[in-house]
Every structure is written in structure tokens, then in C-alpha cells.
Amino acid sequence: MLKCKDITHLVSESQDRKLGVSERLQLEMHLAMCTGCSNFRRQMVFLREACRRYRSPAAEKNDRP
Amino acid sequence: MATAEQPMIDDRFLTEIRHDMIKFATLQLRDDALAEDVVQDALMGAMANAEGFSGRSALKTWVFAILRNKIIDQIRVKGRTTNVSALSSDEASLDEAFESLFKSNAHWTPQSRPKNWGDPEESLRQQRFWDVFDACLKHLPENTARVFMMREFLEFETAEVCLELAITTSNCNVILHRARNGLRRCLEGNWFAAGEQPC
Numbered sequence: 001m002l003k004c005k006d007i008t009h010l011v012s013e014s015q016d017r018k019l020g021v022s023e024r025l026q027l028e029m030h031l032a033m034c035t036g037c038s039n040f041r042r043q044m045v046f047l048r049e050a051c052r053r054y055r056s057p058a059a060e061k062n063d064r065p
Numbered sequence: 066m067a068t069a070e071q072p073m074i075d076d077r078f079l080t081e082i083r084h085d086m087i088k089f090a091t092l093q094l095r096d097d098a099l100a101e102d103v104v105q106d107a108l109m110g111a112m113a114n115a116e117g118f119s120g121r122s123a124l125k126t127w128v129f130a131i132l133r134n135k136i137i138d139q140i141r142v143k144g145r146t147t148n149v150s151a152l153s154s155d156e157a158s159l160d161e162a163f164e165s166l167f168k169s170n171a172h173w174t175p176q177s178r179p180k181n182w183g184d185p186e187e188s189l190r191q192q193r194f195w196d197v198f199d200a201c202l203k204h205l206p207e208n209t210a211r212v213f214m215m216r217e218f219l220e221f222e223t224a225e226v227c228l229e230l231a232i233t234t235s236n237c238n239v240i241l242h243r244a245r246n247g248l249r250r251c252l253e254g255n256w257f258a259a260g261e262q263p264c
Contacts (some may be wrong), residue, residue, distance in 0.1 A: 003171030005117035
């Protein structure tokens with residue numbers, strides 16, 4: 001069983017490479033029963049979206065700095 | 066289309082775009098003078114060909130694409146002289162802070178369990194959120210920030226980041242994880258959990 005600490009690494013890496021089948025399975029199983037880690041994943045997704053808006057100056061003015 | 070009443074490029078447009086460019090370049094190069102140079106360079110190049118653009122938004126996108134390439138050139142020059150994998154004391158203390166979030170069994174301690182950020186879209190629409198986001202980015206240790214920004218702002222694939230900076234994939238993963246977690250904690254502490262400020 002993966003621990004929360006391992007999950008944070010796996011979630012981070014999922015933004016940089018395609019996870020293997022068994023990695024994905026272990027990740028999803030853990031997230032299904034761990035609020036902290038599923039919040040962590042949502043936060044990572046949010047962070048990526050924030051970066052996307054930050055670097056796209058042509059996006060709506062109100063959506064970016 | 067630019068009209069006679071409102072030229073496509075006026076002082077206000079230039080001031081605004083220059084301000085955004087300087088901010089973007091300074092964050093990534095961490096060198097004010099160098100950032101100024103790179104922005105000046107990118108603007109001059111872009112403005113010489115500005116007439117071909119049918120609107121400000123297309124022009125802005127293009128100017129930033131030029132800026133991105135100039136920043137990448139600078140990072141390449143710098144990359145040869147910096148050792149990104151060396152751990153600074155700032156980075157070591159980020160890692161310690163991360164370790165302290167977990168109990169000895171490697172699960173979250175109750176108080177450090179990541180929070181539900183509600184509807185983060187709402188935050189993205191607020192200028193004050195972006196001020197906090199900026200401050201959190203600036204607060205990241207230099208090498209950590211460099212790797213993170215290459216990945217997220219300059220849109221390098223992770224393999225390219227490793228190659229450019231001559232670091233291993235696992236090192237790259239460790240650095241990106243450190244950056245993301247540092248930013249996450251900074252945002253959680255200073256924005257999402259900060260609540261309404263009295264002034």
C-alpha cells in the first residue's frame with residue numbers, strides 16, 4: 001500500500017509523465033479513500049491551471065495578472 | 066483591426082505590455098537588469114513587425130512568444146554555469162517543512178492534511194490572488210523556481226528540462242515536487258486559509 005507521502009510524488013509525476021497501469025490503479029485506490037490526498041491532487045490541478053493562465057497574456061484581462 | 070481613432074500600439078498598450086513582460090522575465094531570470102535587456106530586445110523585434118497583426122491580442126501573444134524564446138536563450142547560457150541539483154539551505158528547509166507534514170507512518174498529520182480549496186476558479190478572477198501567487202513564486206528558492214518555470218511557464222517537457230540543465234529525471238521529479246508542494250503550501254497559508262483581511 002502506498003502512503004500519503006508516496007502519493008504526493010506520484011500525483012506530481014502524473015503531471016510530467018504518463019503513469020503506468022499499476023501506478024494509476026494504486027493512486028486511484030488511495031485517492032478514493034483519502035480526503036487529504038484527493039484535496040492534494042485537486043490543488044495540483046489548480047496549480048497547473050493557474051500557471052496556464054499566468055503565462056497566457058492574451059487570455060481575458062480579468063483572468064490573469 | 067486598428068482604426069484611425071485607436072491605433073493598435075499606443076503608449077498605454079506599450080506601458081502595459083512592458084510591465085507584464087518585465088514581471089514575467091524577472092521571475093524567471095531573477096536578474097532585474099538582464100530581464101530589462103531581454104524585454105527590450107523582444108519588444109524591439111516585435112514592434113518592427115507589428116503592422117502585420119490584426120489585433121492586440123494576437124500581437125500580445127506573439128510578443129510573449131518572442132520573449133519566451135529570449136528567456137530560453139538566457140537560461141541556456143546560465144544553465145551551463147549553474148549547478149541546479151546542488152541543494153541550497155532554502156531548498157533543504159523546504160524539504161524539512163514537507164517532511165514535517167507527515168506522521169512517522171508517512172500519512173498526513175491531522176493539521177497538515179491538504180484542505181479543500183473550494184471553488185478555486187473564483188480565486189483566479191481576483192487580482193489579489195495573483196499578487197499572492199506572484200509573491201509565492203518569488204519565494205521559491207532560485208533553482209527550484211527555475212526548473213518549475215521551465216516546465217510550467219516555458220512549457221518544456223520534463224525530459225527537455227533534464228537535458229537543458231544536465232540533471233537526472235529523478236532529480237527533476239524531486240525538484241518539481243518540491244516546487245509544487247512549496248507553492249501549494251504558500252497559497253494555502255496565504256490565500257486559501259488566510260480568510261478575509263480586515264484591510
